[in-house]
Amino acid sequence: MSTQPPLLLALDLAGTFAFGLNGALTAVRAARLDVVGVVSLGMITALGGGVVRDVLIGAVPPATFVDWRYFALAAGGGLLAFAFSRRLGRLDMPITVLDAIGLSTFAVIGASKALSYGLGIGPALALGVVTGVGGGTIRDALVLQIPSVLRSDLYAIPALVAAGITVAAVKADLYALPSALLAAGACFVIRMLGVRYNLNAPRPPGTAAEDDPPGGGR
Amino acid sequence: MSTQPPLLLALDLAGTFAFGLNGALTAVRAARLDVVGVVSLGMITALGGGVVRDVLIGAVPPATFVDWRYFALAAGGGLLAFAFSRRLGRLDMPITVLDAIGLSTFAVIGASKALSYGLGIGPALALGVVTGVGGGTIRDALVLQIPSVLRSDLYAIPALVAAGITVAAVKADLYALPSALLAAGACFVIRMLGVRYNLNAPRPPGTAAEDDPPGGGR
Amino acid sequence: MSTQPPLLLALDLAGTFAFGLNGALTAVRAARLDVVGVVSLGMITALGGGVVRDVLIGAVPPATFVDWRYFALAAGGGLLAFAFSRRLGRLDMPITVLDAIGLSTFAVIGASKALSYGLGIGPALALGVVTGVGGGTIRDALVLQIPSVLRSDLYAIPALVAAGITVAAVKADLYALPSALLAAGACFVIRMLGVRYNLNAPRPPGTAAEDDPPGGGR
Numbered sequence: 001m002s003t004q005p006p007l008l009l010a011l012d013l014a015g016t017f018a019f020g021l022n023g024a025l026t027a028v029r030a031a032r033l034d035v036v037g038v039v040s041l042g043m044i045t046a047l048g049g050g051v052v053r054d055v056l057i058g059a060v061p062p063a064t065f066v067d068w069r070y071f072a073l074a075a076g077g078g079l080l081a082f083a084f085s086r087r088l089g090r091l092d093m094p095i096t097v098l099d100a101i102g103l104s105t106f107a108v109i110g111a112s113k114a115l116s117y118g119l120g121i122g123p124a125l126a127l128g129v130v131t132g133v134g135g136g137t138i139r140d141a142l143v144l145q146i147p148s149v150l151r152s153d154l155y156a157i158p159a160l161v162a163a164g165i166t167v168a169a170v171k172a173d174l175y176a177l178p179s180a181l182l183a184a185g186a187c188f189v190i191r192m193l194g195v196r197y198n199l200n201a202p203r204p205p206g207t208a209a210e211d212d213p214p215g216g217g218r
Numbered sequence: 219m220s221t222q223p224p225l226l227l228a229l230d231l232a233g234t235f236a237f238g239l240n241g242a243l244t245a246v247r248a249a250r251l252d253v254v255g256v257v258s259l260g261m262i263t264a265l266g267g268g269v270v271r272d273v274l275i276g277a278v279p280p281a282t283f284v285d286w287r288y289f290a291l292a293a294g295g296g297l298l299a300f301a302f303s304r305r306l307g308r309l310d311m312p313i314t315v316l317d318a319i320g321l322s323t324f325a326v327i328g329a330s331k332a333l334s335y336g337l338g339i340g341p342a343l344a345l346g347v348v349t350g351v352g353g354g355t356i357r358d359a360l361v362l363q364i365p366s367v368l369r370s371d372l373y374a375i376p377a378l379v380a381a382g383i384t385v386a387a388v389k390a391d392l393y394a395l396p397s398a399l400l401a402a403g404a405c406f407v408i409r410m411l412g413v414r415y416n417l418n419a420p421r422p423p424g425t426a427a428e429d430d431p432p433g434g435g436r
Numbered sequence: 437m438s439t440q441p442p443l444l445l446a447l448d449l450a451g452t453f454a455f456g457l458n459g460a461l462t463a464v465r466a467a468r469l470d471v472v473g474v475v476s477l478g479m480i481t482a483l484g485g486g487v488v489r490d491v492l493i494g495a496v497p498p499a500t501f502v503d504w505r506y507f508a509l510a511a512g513g514g515l516l517a518f519a520f521s522r523r524l525g526r527l528d529m530p531i532t533v534l535d536a537i538g539l540s541t542f543a544v545i546g547a548s549k550a551l552s553y554g555l556g557i558g559p560a561l562a563l564g565v566v567t568g569v570g571g572g573t574i575r576d577a578l579v580l581q582i583p584s585v586l587r588s589d590l591y592a593i594p595a596l597v598a599a600g601i602t603v604a605a606v607k608a609d610l611y612a613l614p615s616a617l618l619a620a621g622a623c624f625v626i627r628m629l630g631v632r633y634n635l636n637a638p639r640p641p642g643t644a645a646e647d648d649p650p651g652g653g654r
Binding site: 055056057058117118119120122123126137141144145146147149150151155156157200201202203204205 | 246249250251252253254255256258259261269273278279280283284286289290293300301303304359360361362
């Protein structure tokens with residue numbers, strides 16, 4: 001990942017920190033954990049999606065294991081969440097914004113990396129989404145929550161949009177910093193609109209939607 | 219997987235579609251999901267076992283990521299399940315039959331692929347079973363069901379029989395379409411007999427079996 | 437793993453057997469399973485941590501798939517647990533001791549193997565812990581328990597100590613049987629002290645600790 005342009009790298013590192021922080025805070029709320037659990041789940045949230053992608057495309061050891069900054073930021077976010085979980089729990093909006101930045105850059109980088117390893121369009125789209133949502137999904141499974149990405153909220157869909165723009169740009173030979181930022185920006189805007197207006201992806205026909213937990217939110 | 223004989227390839231593709239459909243239907247029943255969740259869990263059910271096997275033997279990117287038909291059939295099955303979940307929910311028997319076809323071919327192909335990558339007999343048997351049951355196991359963990367393959371039903375055992383016949387045929391230098399079909403057929407028959415007569419694998423001595431959910435079924 | 441010194445290899449094999457036995461017994465207690473489930477979860481507990489580590493460092497097929505003794509001991513432990521689950525359930529202390537031996541050797545071997553594949557200090561520490569606790573974590577997720585390693589008990593921390601001593605020894609060019617045994621011994625002692633005095637890792641500030649299940653124990 002260190003061959004990314006500096007701006008994308010900075011966003012990626014910021015996203016890693018945000019995922020570590022947010023992932024650990026979500027874990028604290030979902031289950032009674034000790035320091036090992038909180039920090040581990042923060043790190044799994046921050047690094048899990050990229051690790052799964054790298055294992056699937058054969059890029060091992062995963063990029064985040066080779067560049068120590070990812071590990072340090074993920075662990076730092078988790079430790080911060082452990083130490084200040086009650087105070088940070090009130091800062092919903094800044095953490096949601098940081099989390100959306102992470103989702104956006106992770107989806108772009110995941111899709112472009114999959115293409116650069118020779119995968120086709122379908123798998124590149126899937127791996128863009130997996131990079132963005134995979135870590136949170138593993139965390140949710142470990143604390144026995146049905147992953148929120150599977151149930152509600154516009155979370156995977158903005159990541160899919162970012163991956164789609166990325167794949168289109170690469171295929172048109174236009175992938176560079178501007179198109180990467182466009183893809184990430186589209187994801188970020190859709191995600192934040194979803195949070196603001198509490199939008200959800202469609203449910204199977206015939207299933208009631210009234211018993212939604214109020215507020216939703218990941 | 220494209221080097222499989224055409225008949226085995228056709229069964230494998232049919233099984234992928236059936237797993238995508240069945241996996242998504244099972245997910246719809248187990249949890250309230252949106253379209254992202256239903257299709258994702260269908261794809262995870264259809265592709266998960268083969269992906270885990272390929273990662274473990276070092277065949278990355280996984281075969282199902284390279285041949286677009288697997289991806290398309292898995293996603294198509296999941297989308298169909300999303301659109302027609304209520305109507306399809308009534309077609310128990312055809313879906314169970316298709317699912318058994320998938321289990322049978324996945325177990326045969328999984329075991330033979332593991333051997334062709336140089337693994338020993340024990341791991342080849344295990345990877346045959348993992349290819350057949352792995353996707354459903356991951357799906358169940360994500361929707362917070364104890365994987366049914368661990369609890370009840372003859373599901374892993376027919377897959378183990380198919381893997382065993384496959385390994386024996388390869389070791390005797392007799393592995394070809396007839397022996398592959400024999401192995402898959404044995405699995406299919408045992409699985410369908412298990413469904414018909416509601417057979418279960420033995421439980422630990424001393425644990426009561428009366429509180430079985432009636433009907434069982436995967 | 438066959439290049440380990442004989443004593444370390446013996447401890448590693450003993451640990452594999454203990455994890456298979458203990459993992460299967462834990463699974464029997466947590467959920468109603470059939471023979472497939474009990475043996476599978478014993479094997480997943482015994483082999484899972486090392487498999488995850490080997491996949492992440494690119495050492496596939498995993499070491500435990502290549503040397504048949506690991507497979508046989510893991511399956512044997514699981515089968516024994518299936519056959520004698522009630523009687524073995526009473527032998528808490530010998531099983532806890534064997535389990536602590538497994539944790540200790542797994543952490544040492546995991547950290548040293550990660551370093552020998554060129555990973556940095558942070559990932560090597562993480563993979564030492566993952567090798568020790570990963571299998572039990574996967575098992576717990578499958579039987580819908582929040583992994584005890586995330587919640588309570590000194591379990592990951594002694595593994596981290598063992599990984600830390602191992603990494604220090606390797607970096608100081610002092611890694612050999614004595615330093616490996618020192619690292620494993622430190623882990624073993626801390627783990628057993630934790631069991632004896634029911635020690636736990638710290639919780640997030642402000643979360644109550646009174647509702648701990650009495651006895652703890654993994």
